[in-house]
Ligand SMILES: Nc1ncnc2c1ncn2[C@@H]1O[C@H](COP(=O)(O)OP(=O)(O)O)[C@@H](O)[C@H]1O
């Protein structure tokens with residue numbers, strides 16, 4: 001009894017310190033980053049593409065565009081292949097194959113991002129440079145590398161969503177003479193819709209936040225990319241590349257970039273959470 | 287009279303377990319045939335043979351013949367999708383799709399190639415009228431089917447079949463999730479539908495079999511023990527096991 005109480009107390013203290021640690025980090029980032037946003041004015045900071053720290057111009061618009069472009073590209077690739085894989089695994093492959101392949105895909109999440117970046121630099125970048133033109137280090141290269149990196153998230157959550165669809169829906173459709181593909185398209189994907197949306201949003205969160213692999217393949221130039229073959233710099237890359245030598249207002253501006261990322265990712269996670277809550281409600285409703 | 291469906295010496299194995307033995311079932315057009323028997327005797331299994339739904343389970347093997355209008359349903363020339371359109375199935379628990387009422391009923395026609403909007407409207411209206419849902423639901427065609435009452439859901443599942451103009455309706459304990467009043471209304475609906483279709487209903491409720499069917503088939507442990515006119519089976523069973531079951535000596 002007494003031992004129980006001691007353990008409960010220890011656990012409470014660890015839990016509270018973890019939460020307060022996170023809270024402190026949040027407060028710290030905002031305290032360091034907010035002043036410069038307020039000083040420069042939100043409009044100037046977010047909507048100017050002029051980032052010249054030495055001259056005191058801090059506009060992160062081109063980085064916002066870079067992050068959006070790279071993330072959008074990654075989502076196109078990640079959703080086509082991730083959702084496609086989830087459909088094959090749950091609707092067409094024999095269950096034994098699915099039982100092997102899903103963990104394998106999930107294992108991909110454990111590979112360090114620098115390895116993905118390295119593979120991108122060695123194989124993808126030259127391929128793009130030689131076949132499609134441009135410097136190779138580009139929005140496209142970053143999109144493809146990130147698209148592969150979000151596959152485990154997208155696939156695994158989509159598989160869960162499709163597997164959670166009651167078998168009676170599937171049987172009802174097959175018994176009406178629908179083919180497997182018709183059943184997938186017209187019933188299963190609709191029934192699993194909110195889970196699939198959650199998969200996309202969580203994948204997006206990963207893509208927005210990824211740094212190392214993107215730095216290695218995106219080229220990192222500070223301008224709004226004119227095409228998918230042009231190089232670009234993302235919000236995360238900007239922080240990682242410059243934090244090492246930044247001081248004063250420059251350092252504050254990097255924290256403000258962090259604030260921007262923080263808010264974007266919080267919004268994505270909140271949306272994902274509310275969507276998956278909705279899907280849980282829909283299921284209990286059945 | 288021509289038979290609508292027929293099984294000849296039908297055997298079915300789940301792996302090593304034999305669930306049906308030499309079953310000879312006869313289904314007459316425009317009549318309700320009830321399959322009765324204690325739980326686990328193979329009623330659902332037999333029903334699922336008739337539209338080849340058993341093939342979706344692994345390790346299932348069948349021998350013997352199943353005829354629809356005299357033609358073997360395992361024939362190369364008989365496409366599986368068109369067989370399942372002609373021989374439709376209503377499940378124990380209502381299973382409307384998580385779509386609108388309209389999309390549920392239009393599902394079958396769409397799957398089988400009808401895309402014309404006006405035509406779909408007409409099909410949906412007719413199918414909903416056939417199950418007496420039209421007046422209740424005509425203003426709620428776009429609301430989700432899962433929000434309907436269980437009885438409405440089961441009727442909707444029947445409408446969904448009617449919309450593809452089937453020839454045989456298979457119903458596996460269609461009223462087991464319904465209260466007595468809803469059950470009575472679905473039974474009434476079945477009697478009406480029997481003017482157009484052959485209906486096979488599985489039930490472990492003998493009163494229900496006696497109320498709705500004109501033919502009754504009694505099964506026990508994978509054997510088809512006795513088949514005949516419902517009144518005759520209930521009043522004058524020939525097999526001792528049938529008599530024992532009807533008088534309530536099995537569960
Ligand atoms: N998928 C299956 N795999 C193995 N055995 C099964 C399967 N489905 C049913 N059975 C067995 O076949 C027998 C008949 O089952 P079923 O047709 O569902 O009976 P009923 O509908 O008359 O209650 C039972 O003994 C059951 O355990």
Ligand SMILES: [Mg+2]
Pocket residue numbers: 329330331458
């Ligand atoms: Mg059964």
